Amino acid sequence: MVALQETVERVRRIDVDQYRYGFETLIESEKAPKGLSEEIVKFISQKKNEPAWMLQWRLEAYRRWLTMTEPTWARVEYPKIDFQDIYYYAAPKPKKTVTSLDEIDPEILKTYDKLGIPLREVAALEGVEPPPGGEQTPNRKIAVDAVFDSVSVATTFKAELKRAGVIFMPISGAIREHPELVQKYLGSVVPTSDNFYATLNSAVFSDGSFVYVPPGVRCPMELSTYFRINERNTGQFERTLIIADKGSYVSYLEGCTAPQRDENQLHAAVVELVALDDAEIKYSTVQNWYPGNSEGKGGIYNFVTKRGHCRGDRSKISWTQVETGSAITWKYPSCILRGDNSSGEFYSIAISNGFQQVDSGTKMIHLGKNTSSRIISKGIAAGKSQNTYRGLVTAHRKATGARNFTACDSLLIGDKCGAHTVPYIEAKNSSATFEHEATTSKISEDVLFYCIQRGLSQEEAVGLVVNGFVKQVLQKLPMEFAVEAQKLISISLDGSVG
Amino acid sequence: MALLEIRDLHVGVEDREVIRGLDLNVHAGEVHAIMGPNGSGKSTLSHVIAGKPGYEVTDGQILFKGEDLLEMAPEERAAKGVFLAFQYPVEIAGVTTMNFLRAALNAQRKARDQQEFSTPEFLKRVREVAGSLNIRQDMLKRGVNVGFSGGEKKRNEILQMALFEPSLCILDEIDSGLDIDALRIVASGINGLRSPERAMIVITHYRRLLDHIVPDVVHVMSKGRIVKSGDKELALELEACGYGQFEDAA
Ligand SMILES: Nc1ncnc2c1ncn2[C@@H]1O[C@H](COP(=O)(O)OP(=O)(O)OP(=O)(O)O)[C@@H](O)[C@H]1O
Ligand SMILES: [Mg+2]
Numbered sequence: 248m249v250a251l252q253e254t255v256e257r258v259r260r261i262d263v264d265q266y267r268y269g270f271e272t273l274i275e276s277e278k279a280p281k282g283l284s285e286e287i288v289k290f291i292s293q294k295k296n297e298p299a300w301m302l303q304w305r306l307e308a309y310r311r312w313l314t315m316t317e318p319t320w321a322r323v324e325y326p327k328i329d330f331q332d333i334y335y336y337a338a339p340k341p342k343k344t345v346t347s348l349d350e351i352d353p354e355i356l357k358t359y360d361k362l363g364i365p366l367r368e369v370a371a372l373e374g375v376e377p378p379p380g381g382e383q384t385p386n387r388k389i390a391v392d393a394v395f396d397s398v399s400v401a402t403t404f405k406a407e408l409k410r411a412g413v414i415f416m417p418i419s420g421a422i423r424e425h426p427e428l429v430q431k432y433l434g435s436v437v438p439t440s441d442n443f444y445a446t447l448n449s450a451v452f453s454d455g456s457f458v459y460v461p462p463g464v465r466c467p468m469e470l471s472t473y474f475r476i477n478e479r480n481t482g483q484f485e486r487t488l489i490i491a492d493k494g495s496y497v498s499y500l501e502g503c504t505a506p507q508r509d510e511n512q513l514h515a516a517v518v519e520l521v522a523l524d525d526a527e528i529k530y531s532t533v534q535n536w537y538p539g540n541s542e543g544k545g546g547i548y549n550f551v552t553k554r555g556h557c558r559g560d561r562s563k564i565s566w567t568q569v570e571t572g573s574a575i576t577w578k579y580p581s582c583i584l585r586g587d588n589s590s591g592e593f594y595s596i597a598i599s600n601g602f603q604q605v606d607s608g609t610k611m612i613h614l615g616k617n618t619s620s621r622i623i624s625k626g627i628a629a630g631k632s633q634n635t636y637r638g639l640v641t642a643h644r645k646a647t648g649a650r651n652f653t654a655c656d657s658l659l660i661g662d663k664c665g666a667h668t669v670p671y672i673e674a675k676n677s678s679a680t681f682e683h684e685a686t687t688s689k690i691s692e693d694v695l696f697y698c699i700q701r702g703l704s705q706e707e708a709v710g711l712v713v714n715g716f717v718k719q720v721l722q723k724l725p726m727e728f729a730v731e732a733q734k735l736i737s738i739s740l741d742g743s744v745g
Numbered sequence: 746m747a748l749l750e751i752r753d754l755h756v757g758v759e760d761r762e763v764i765r766g767l768d769l770n771v772h773a774g775e776v777h778a779i780m781g782p783n784g785s786g787k788s789t790l791s792h793v794i795a796g797k798p799g800y801e802v803t804d805g806q807i808l809f810k811g812e813d814l815l816e817m818a819p820e821e822r823a824a825k826g827v828f829l830a831f832q833y834p835v836e837i838a839g840v841t842t843m844n845f846l847r848a849a850l851n852a853q854r855k856a857r858d859q860q861e862f863s864t865p866e867f868l869k870r871v872r873e874v875a876g877s878l879n880i881r882q883d884m885l886k887r888g889v890n891v892g893f894s895g896g897e898k899k900r901n902e903i904l905q906m907a908l909f910e911p912s913l914c915i916l917d918e919i920d921s922g923l924d925i926d927a928l929r930i931v932a933s934g935i936n937g938l939r940s941p942e943r944a945m946i947v948i949t950h951y952r953r954l955l956d957h958i959v960p961d962v963v964h965v966m967s968k969g970r971i972v973k974s975g976d977k978e979l980a981l982e983l984e985a986c987g988y989g990q991f992e993d994a995a
Contacts, residue, residue: 696797697835701845701905702823702853711848715839715888 279336280463285309290451291336295419295453308439308449315443322635322667323575325511333482333513335451343623349528404468411467413497414459418486421457428459432490435517436556436583444515444577445552448484452517455485460495460526469725471500482513489519491526493559498529498725511539511574516551519543524559524586529567531724532580533732536572543602543631546574553580557589557618565592566609567723569732574603577638581610584618584646591620594720598736599632599664608637608669613649613679622653625717635667642679649679657687658716660709711734746811747942748773749794749913754805756786756969762788762803763957765969773985774941778955778980779948781966782988787948788832790966791915795829796822809913824856828911830902832918832948837889838991842901845889846871846908853909874907895922903934914938914945920954932957952980967991 270649279290288309292302317328408415414425422429439449456472472487514536520528530553539546549572555564566580582591593609611620620640628634634657642649657666668685690712699706713736714721721729749771756764763786771777779787793800794807796819807814814822837845851861862870875885878900891896899919906914916935918960920928935958939945947958955963955977963979964971972991973979 691835692798693833693834694837696795696819697831697837698845698849699819700795700797700823700829700831701849701909702856703821703849704818704820704852707848707852711840711845712837715837718839 254291264284264649278334280587281334282331283309283335283451285332287335291451291453291478291682294336295422297419297422298308300426300430301422304434304439305450308446309396309451311440312443312446312450315446321577321637322633322669323604325604327577328511328513328548330447335482335484336453366621407467411465411602412461412464415470416455416457418455418457418488421488425459427459428490429457429488432519433486433488433520434519436521436554437517437552442552442606443490444550445517448486448515448517448552451482451483452486455487455516457487457491458489458497458499460491460497462495464492464495466495466497469498469500471502472500482515484514485516487516487518488521489528489530490521491523491562493523494525495523495628496527498531500531500533500537502533509529511546511548512537513548514550514573516553518551518580520553520555520564522555522557522559522562522564522586522589525561526559527563527565528555529565529725530555530580532566532568532570532642533724533735534570534572534576535735536567537574538572538601538603539574541601543574546603547572549573549578551576551577551578552584553578555591556583557586557591557615560586560615562586562589563591564589565594565596567592567720567721568596569720569724569735570595570597570605570607571735573605576603576605576607578607579639580618581612581639583612583614584620584649585614586618587615588617590618592723593620593622593624594723595624595636596627596717596720596732596736597624597634597636598629598632599634601632602630603632605633606635606637608635608639610639611641613640613642613646613651615646617648618646619650620652622651622655623720624653624655625720626655626657626666627660627713627716628657628666629660631663633665633667635669637669637671639671639673639682641671641673642676642681644675646676647678649674649676649681651679651681653682654684656685656716658713659687659689733743747771748810749806749946750808751794752805752806752808754790754793754807755803756789757801758789758799763969764793767970768807769964769971771913771944771946773944775961776945776947776958778852778960778963778977779820779946779964779966779971780950780980780983786967786969787966787970789916791829791917791946791948794913794915795819795827816857818930820852821856823909823911824853826912828906828909828914829917830906830914830919832921833875834890834898834902836891836893838891840889842887843871846885850908853993861937870908871904876906876966877937878904878907879930880904891964896924899923899931899935900927903931907934907938912943914943915948916945917948918950919947920949920951928954929957936963952984955980965991 279287285430288305289302292305293374437445439446442648458470460466489497489499520530522528536547536549555562564582568580570576584591591611595607597605597607599605608624609622622638624636626634626636635654638653640651640653653670655668666687670683672681672683674681690709694712695708698711699705703711714733721732724732747770751767751769755762756765760864781787787942789800795801802815809827847867854861871885880900884897890901893901899922902919919931923931960977963975963977965973965983967988
């Protein structure tokens with residue numbers, strides 16, 4: 248049958264090759280020698296001008312890491328990683344000490360331009376009041392911290408944030424300038440001994456973002472970090488620490504891309520969130536690392552530990568993620584609901600195409616009284632990909648009145664992909680109410696043809712159906728990014744059906 | 746020139762020949778009824794005209810406005826004016842009817858190099874048509890056909906037909922599942938769309954529909970062929986005598 252044949256053809260040619268951000272920036276960089284040793288850990292610490300306590304912290308993590316083994320419980324398959332064949336530190340070689348954006352290598356600025364991250368334009372407005380009645384309304388401003396390979400290259404809107412008392416800077420800077428905050432909170436949510444990749448990250452992390460919002464302050468703009476891997480054979484190990492002090496609010500977004508390369512690259516980040524009494528943190532991710540080509544060659548291994556601690560009463564942490572990239576994704580943004588009446592949310596869209604493997608989900612750990620959590624996960628599998636939702640919801644003995652609602656829906660496009668749901672539910676307390684719903688459906692040929700008969704193209708039809716499927720989660724993203732995410736979703740699914 | 750010209754069409758499904766040498770000419774302004782027993786290939790014919798994947802045309806030709814229809818992608822056929830009201834309209838969760846109508850209409854207009862409708866213009870059009878078909882506004886805010894009754898789904902098909910203004914409308918058992926009042930509403934909606942530029946192919950099992958939508962020609966289809974054509978009286982004859990007399994002819 249001609250039509251069916253064509254369908255099969257197109258599924259086979261699945262186009263993860265259309266990755267738009269796959270270009271490489273030619274700049275000189277400074278690298279530590281390949282491999283990992285105490286020397287390398289010291290080298291990184293030294294490069295960052297770190298205080299002795301920080302080096303000690305790293306070394307302890309490193310020694311711990313040597314005793315650990317890689318986790319194997321996730322439903323992902325990949326050849327063994329040679330941890331001695333990776334560069335643990337690469338930084339764009341500065342021409343001289345950089346004090347303003349004008350001194351940043353223009354090639355890097357061009358890279359962010361191409362990626363649509365407005366470092367220059369936004370920076371030009373720094374410290375300048377918007378003209379009265381001007382187009383630039385303050386609430387649409389987004390402060391950006393750009394991390395290029397291992398180093399933060401620019402942070403915008405610093406001055407304006409400072410006026411509000413918000414600290415938003417590279418974590419390397421925070422270690423030097425705000426050691427009391429970093430020492431108090433770093434590793435307090437994800438301890439250095441947490442898991443293989445988190446421990447590795449603790450030893451070698453090079454940069455990332457640091458945010459502190461003081462008591463009662465509503466952060467005046469969206470904060471955002473943009474991660475870019477450029478160097479070959481380089482691991483990226485960023486570390487993010489966000490602290491929302493009592494009664495404060497902050498919304499944070501991270502985006503990620505990497506050049507198209509044949510070899511796999513490792514990305515093992517750690518993100519820690521701390522919300523004190525009545526504080527709220529919204530953390531959104533649009534993850535679009537290079538997924539590998541149509542034969543499954545190359546792509547990022549995205550092994551990430553993200554955890555939020557609702558430390559205070561009535562605190563709230565909300566994770567929203569749109570995951571479309573990476574060859575392998577292994578991440579479970581979680582909430583520890585320690586404070587009474589605290590709440591955690593996890594909204595996820597995970598799309599896999601080609602040979603991508605996604606094993607993602609969340610953990611909601613109910614410790615305090617009357618804590619609540621909500622999980623909405625939408626997995627879309629196309630091509631030959633595998634997409635697993637793995638979730639854990641537990642209520643501690645003392646967590647009376649814990650409530651959870653979980654809904655995981657999977658959508659399959661074609662018949663060579665797989666979707667799996669692995670929920671673990673554990674209530675040590677009879678007053679807990681946990682609800683779990685799960686569905687798996689397939690985009691049927693009949694639905695597609697119905698749309699196409701009405702004039703939509705194949706791609707538009709898939710896009711429409713998928714958007715309907717993920718709408719509930721998309722609505723949770725900050726407005727500015729919802730549109731981007733929507734576009735990203737249709738790009739990721741291009742060529743997913745014939 | 747006929748609007749739709751089908752010559753010696755042969756269609757296979759899963760290695761079985763389901764349409765076996767079918768000829769049909771439909772001119773603009775005409776309404777043709779196709780009647781025939783279950784499994785005679787009526788829906789198959791409508792799917793092949795609309796370009797649904799899964800059918801293999803092994804022989805024959807379909808010309809639409811003088812162009813080779815089988816060469817066109819299904820969405821191209823839609824933009825050129827082929828509309829199929831499905832026997833079994835599907836449900837699309839999460840996509841509101843309003844959004845769906847708008848996406849489809851704009852896709853068609855874009856394909857024809859026409860300007861997209863503005864939002865107020867679009868809303869006005871939809872409200873008008875929906876009103877005339879007794880479709881409540883809140884239905885337009887629900888997912889496409891989600892939770893619609895059988896009759897509501899059929900009315901939704903006519904709503905789309907009215908909105909897209911196609912030149913060839915194929916209505917596959919639009920009367921199934923309709924109560925008497927709904928049948929009247931749907932029929933009057935369809936009659937309102939009859940025009941000298943537009944042709945309709947009405948597939949049905951029941952003469953009752955043809956009392957409302959009076960056809961110019963009635964065809965009897967059996968075993969993948971049109972075995973007899975006549976005027977509207979043929980429908981009466983069929984009702985009286987059944988299909989038995991045509992089985993041999995096929
Ligand atoms: N996808 C398919 N796979 C296998 N056989 C099919 C398929 N589609 C149609 N057929 C067969 O082709 C023949 C014609 O089917 P079709 O649906 O066109 O009949 P119909 O005239 O519309 O019948 P009804 O009056 O019941 O709607 C039937 O024998 C049916 O089983
Ligand atoms: Mg039929």
